[in-house]
Amino acid sequence: MNFLARHRIILPVVSLAVLLAATFYMQPRTMSYFGLNLLFNLAVPIALATVAQMMIIMVNDIDLSLGAFVSLAACVTATFVNDTPVLGLLILLALVLSYAALGALIHALELPAIVVTLGMSFVWGGLALFILPSPGGQSPEWLRALMTVKPPFAPMAVVAAVIISVVTHLLIVRSGIGTVLRGVGGNARSVARAGWSVIWLKALAYGLAGLFGVLAGMALVGLATSADANIALRYTLLSIAGVILGGGEFTGGKVSPTGAVIGALTLTLAASFLSFMRLSPDWQIGAQGAILILVLTARLIFSRKGAAT
Template sequence: MTNQTLEVESMNEQSESKFFALFFRFRELGLVAFIIILCVVIQSRNSSFLSVENINDMVKNTAIMSILAVGMMLVLITRGIDLSIGAIIGLSGMICAQVVSSYSSNPILVILLGIVIGVICGLTNGFLISKIGILPIIATLALMNIFRGVTYKISNGEWVSSYQMSEGFLKIATGNILGINNLIVIAIIIYVVFYYIVNHTIIGRQVYAVGSNPDSAAVSGINQNKVLLFVYGTMGGLAGLSGVLWVSKFASAQGDTASGYELTVIAACILGGVSIAGGAGKVSGVFLGALLLGILQNALPLLNVSPFWQTGIQGAIILFAVILNTLVKRKVDRNNLLRRKI
């Protein structure tokens, strides 16, 4: 083999390496393109899909999932997982609904109460994981059942319905600010805040460091226990907030509220490019992942797809996203390793 041939092959490998590296770094652009194509196809099949009313409903229905996905992103980046968020939503929603039905409290105070309940639950998760050393999946699975059991206990298996809630509480989710639904406004604020935290603060960089290489993070002096408490406390706080928003939106608090919803949130993160192996994920990607999942949940019924197929189609798309992300990351890592050897 001639030197010229070797040089050509080397240039081809470098070009391929750069392509995969750019794709992995800016995969959000591919996700945007996919969302646009999907919307065009759906609109061609049902002209009401891109109507103002349907878009507004779709974004509103995606807002709570988007809020939770930001917190789950932080958890997944640290190589963790939180299976208890559905139960935290149910617990905080039930307690806040009971407070409103008994005392008709100020909506702002109710929101703060929900966040405090969630933070306490999240810090409990963080303590078991960081201090005791229990695996995240075990700790959060156990607490999921505990939180759900507490919810059933304090409610005695009964619901809190809309007629027991104050009008001010119901307007938390149904009201508008400058013509924009409150749920959307709250989600936008949270995304702006967490975009800043993740990209421009020390704790944000420490979260990525712990997820990328825990041993190196420990050697560099990063307090991993503090980071994990922050991550799970934040996830809990967002779940507590979502509990209030959920009950206000659906005007009902039940013992099984948001049961299994944590899996939907994790799916949104994975679609958005968050690595379950830790160390990788962007706020913009999570937003797009939640949006894509919201589009699918809204569009499939409009296209008269059988309910039996809807979950399967969503699962297939999620699986495709995971496989694509894994293959590209593997290619990038292999090329980086070869470059270091050279």
């Protein structure tokens, strides 16, 4: 096994570093506390959503409802959590539990996750519309304060990204239960033979995804100060792309939490980088697609080289 194959994390790190260097070169003023904060501000909710998606991909499923779910969590945060905190937090807890129940249902009835989550995206979206028919609501004060806090040395967004990746790394890569969870993606049958209840493990993975999805919605409201029912719909595709950029694979439980966070940072940075390039806004979406393709091409070239030696 070669060096790169063993350390899947190298390539995401290098992609981010190259993009960051290019951004600094284009716009040296971003090389500051304030500049970095601006660059990565919106990365926090995307990183949380990417980690949520990673939990689902870890057990060989895919979640097409994540964007709608994050939007719903944002709507609940901007209304109930702000007005009646206890009821609001109970609703968010119920959302996390319903995600866990969904995981158990998908496993018990052997349903295709892609279709069930597709159906759920209508449900979450409908509930969000029900709560906030028009954009509005308000971020709770404490959440706003938390998201705009200015820690010493490094901006909030960077500190938050490090905390998220360390916590999820400990949970998924280092802990015993994390190893078993990845085992469900690798070989569910052997995990079951080893005496684990796969249905509980799936519920746990989905529950964790729900938890991180809720956190993503709360972080988003803290930044945006208000919410609407469609605020995070693009997170579904962004989060899938982030997991893959971070070195994860769709099958086999091969995921990397740190990589997922880095993938989310790379995607966020790509958007800022393109606006520094003075690229016409028409092409920004397309260039984001092109960057995605480029990074994945680089990965292919390196893994081929690894296979050849």
